[in-house]
């Protein structure tokens with residue numbers, strides 16, 4: 722019981738009421754301004770779109786290898802406006818926006834993206 726309470730205290734708002742069809746809006750649960758950002762992944766070799774997922778806070782393709790050319794290299798691309806074709810490939814990230822300092826407060830996922838390199842090295846071991 723004690724542990725459960727501790728967990729609840731630490732729990733941060735997921736802003737679930739900001740639906741994916743909104744570009745941005747104020748979260749009714751915590752009052753923060755939330756921006757919906759969409760990302761897709763592409764094969765960096767042939768440029769074909771790969772379905773993006775968010776794994777441990779990192780945006781990466783669902784498949785490890787490109788179905789078109791077999792490459793494992795990929796790039797992450799932000800799309801400004803979601804459309805019904807890209808929505809099949811895209812992953813949604815919700816960013817909290819500090820209205821005093823624009824875009825200073827990003828989600829964990831985006832910050833952790835910079836540590837992609839060490840993770841790739843680990844896979845060779």
Ligand SMILES: [Zn+2]
Nearest residue numbers: 734736748751
């Ligand atoms: Zn919220």
Ligand SMILES: [Zn+2]
Nearest residue numbers: 764767787790
């Ligand atoms: Zn490819």
